[in-house]
Amino acid sequence: MIRRTDRPDDDFADEIEAHLRLEADQLIEEGVAPDEAMMAARREFGNVTRSRERFYESNRRMWLENLWRDAGYALRQMRRSPISTATIVASLALGIGLNTGIFSLADQALVRALPVRAPEELVQLHWDGRFVGAGMGSVGFGSLLPFPLFEDLRADNDVFADMLARTTAEVHLRSGELSEAVPVEIVSGTYFSALGIQPAQGRLFGEADDQNPDAHPLVVLSFDYWRQRFGGDPGVVGTQVRMNDHPMTIIGVAPEGFRGTDWSMAPSLWIPMAMKARATNGWSGVDERRARFSHVFARLAPGVSREHAAGQLRSWFKNYLRSDTEREGWPAVTEGQMAEYMASELDLRPGSQGQSRLQREIQQPMLILLAATGLIFLLACLNVANLSFARVVAGRRATALRSALGASRWRIVGEQLIESGLLALMGCVFGAVLAPLVSRVVLSFLGEGRAGHVALDTALDGRMLLFAVAITGLTTVLSGAAPALYVASIRPVNALKQQASAIAAGFTLRKTLVVGQFVLALILLIGAGLFSRTLGSLRDQGPGYATTNLMMFSVRPMSDGFEREGTQPLLRELQAAVERVPEVEQVGIAAFEMLTGGGWNNPMTIEVDEPIVTDHSHPMNAVSAGFFESLGTPMVAGRSFDERDHFEELGWDLRSVIVNQAFVERYLSNVDPIGARLAIGNGPDLVPEIQIIGVVQSFRDTQIRETRPQAFFSLWETGFTQGTFYVRTRTSSTAAARSIRTAIARVDPSVTVLSLRTLDDQLDRMLSNERMLATLAGAFAVLATLLAMIGLYAVLSFSAERRTKEMGIRLALGAQRWAAGGLIVREAVTLAAVGLVIALPAVYALGRLVESQLFGVEPLDLPTFASAVGALVVVCLVASVFPARKVGTMDPLVALRSE
């Protein structure tokens, strides 16, 4: 490590000795007396030791040697005060670990590009404007495009090197005995080549594998699924699996780390778009221009910018829109709708991250968490600065002594920085261990309640480490600067004389640090309070029906191999079978699962005297008789569904609808809603024919925070082939679960029961963001409070020690012991009060920022503020107990003799 020149120190000493002799010889020659000559030579030479020192220093990488020595010194110092060292390292590990863990997830979820070739060249096509769907109205968002548009554009553009389309579904995959529901990404034949993905095993789809409908029963497995399900066996390539009971051949495995284009739904397998009908209940839709389900990405041709490409596509898209209106099957639209449709633009958005349903949803919670961990980090730094300060102040005499003995100021400051650096490094190591655990906890919240799998890594990776190291450097500077500056300011004379002024300045700084800690802790405490109150009010409010003793499960008969015609009879049979289970009170079926955040939305045309079109798309569902009864939501007017609302053949023939109270209040407040008619959609030629037969009490579904107008159609008058059962049980739900499974298996063992769980559970999944914020913010607040308490304790102990003499005098003059101890408590409370005064405006401002995440609680919630302040008071008392007791119980005589 320490490079020496080949010349040893002794050799240099010899040379100087030789010089002195030669000089003496010459002096003798010049007439100086021999016994004086040597003396004169030495005098002439000057300080021999200094010369040797300079030689010694020139000979080494001094800084490295110093570093080594200082590190040793720092380690010895740390061993001498293990508690303070452990506290510092733990604070740092917390600060670094929490930040790194959350940063890593936020980075992956919000920032990181897909692991594909040149992701920056990818753009995502976006339909800005109005889409005109089939009679059912327009569904979906601008990011979804009709598949034919993708095909048209791919055949007719010169700005893209390649294009791909994808959609997702959940399928039942059976291989051997085991059948399980897995997410699948349904992709155009160009998908893998456009992304530049190479297979890990076998081959991937090419264009030739996506030509004719239903003609390419091929599957590419994801690397993770291949490992987990097939043990990474290369032999599975070429074998058959059954997807929704249809035989498909595995042709290859995607590379490790590639998890499709949506991190919130990592597919277990890919199938060609030509096979879509097999995955989506027999409906393909790849030829339909009035339906949209595809996300379309394109790779920009070399040298083409996004803006240029968008400009080039403008006229193409205008043509597309115009010819679309001239096609057969173009629905009647109003003039306004037509104008909006024709004004639509095809927007090109950056596509390097792929697209994710979850991204927008978790962005704010993630940013709040990041901010919270940032505060924790700052707090940890303040704590470390404070404790380090205590250490250097305690060691000031030693420092002064060393300074007096000739150690340069830089050496001493350097030493201090090295100590900070070493502590930060240890914190970094523990933090790096902690970070993946933090990620895992956050991911456990994100992962649940979502169909499919969240493809975020929690393992320590390069970016994460880099962040940890960067943040460690920051820590060293933030926490090491103040002590280092203090050390630099130590004047040997003052410090040795133990003058008060030598420590007074440092003490003010330490108090400031503690106030800072209080401010941060208060912000986190109040934040945690607000989030947990939010969660509490959402839970109290619930969805609007009792979730206890209510269970749900889903079946998708077509995925189990049933023919379309057989699905609804099976659903009815299952309903009857489950109803016969002794533990079961009521059963109802809904086409769409509730409390998932998604569903079926449409605008409606309502006719009372004249047709009105709803101002929004409203959530709708198709439900069976018994559904509202199972939930326990009473009818406010009219009747519930019963056997009359049943159409023999499977298909769409909507006759009756039940709307909720919110719907009536919004659109039918002045009339008798029963008997009013409505139609789904907003076209001008729509004839409202579906009759409102009942009004149900409002409950919440897709948006747990608000009650919105909703419409429920009779399931047996729709063509839906799947259902989610809602089962009201007499006993605890868990006991009933087994009986329900048995009853279903008795009807048909091939039916797969999906997501059998309680509604309490479902509600929790729906509230995963809120629970995440409440839980993590709570944990952060506890940590912050603890850190602030440690900081306060350190300062108070020091203060008690510093005022020993003063207290001694007070006691000697007759002050009460409790009054002396009270001085310490008063000091604590003063610091806390200052912190409070500073924190309140900050909390107010931050509260406004997170307002959108709150529910049932104001940003300035008095109980929350009161409890936070209460917690702070407790912190003050706990932190001052020992120092105050010490002051209160000391012997005045001993105290007076101190120093």
Place this chain on the structure above:
Amino acid sequence: MSTQSTPPESDRIALLQGTLDVLILRTLVFGHQHGQGIARAIQQSSDDVLLVDHGSLYPALQRLEKKGWIAAEWGVSTNNRRARFYELTALGREQLVHETDQWRRLAAAMARVLGLEGAEGAP
């Protein structure tokens, strides 16, 4: 600096930083020499005007040796003392030429600025 008795002290000039290096190189042009000899030679060739602080001589030698401008080996002096002899390397010779040139220009420039003799076209 160190006290000196023989020549009039006020006329002696302490060496500026960097000048010692050139002087050492220059001295070694005439052949190899040990440290004490170098110090003496500089003093003599400057008519005892330049004072070599022996304490800084050896670090300077060390520095030059590291740069590869001079090389050293132990030998025996004329009066049979063991001594470490230094000699100029090819690199050192080049450096001397370069530094000498620099010095000339510096000296000329200084002279011009200070308005001394040899300053052509002085204002």
